[in-house]
Amino acid sequence: MIVENENVEPKQLDDLSSRKILANGGSMMVAEVTFKKGGVGAPHSHDKHEQVSYVLYGKLEATVGNETKILSKGDSYYVPFNVIHGVVALEDSAILDVFTPIREDFLQ
DSSP states (O other), X not given: OOOOGGGSOOEEXXXXXXXXXXXXXXXXXXXXXXXXXXXXXXXXXXXXOEEEEEEXXXXXXXXXXXXXXXXXXXXXXXXXXXXXXXXXESSSEEEEEEEEXXXXXXXX
């Protein structure tokens, strides 16, 4: 599967964030989430999904479990099953999220 980012229509999640599904198949999915400054990925957990997130640009405060750090371009984090995590965009930012298995809820 080859996906050209410019041809993917973003799904607006709220006033400050949007998501593009860039690739999915087998047991993996990649999504790009874009935040305007002040955007929030509210704290949540997944009981069926592992996640790795990579900061494409910007600066975010990321919390995974009991650890909170300021992340910028090139930084990443891993989220195991059932661990609460979330982000706050300290400036315009984007992350690349990789999930396994596929987030079927994102495809609806």
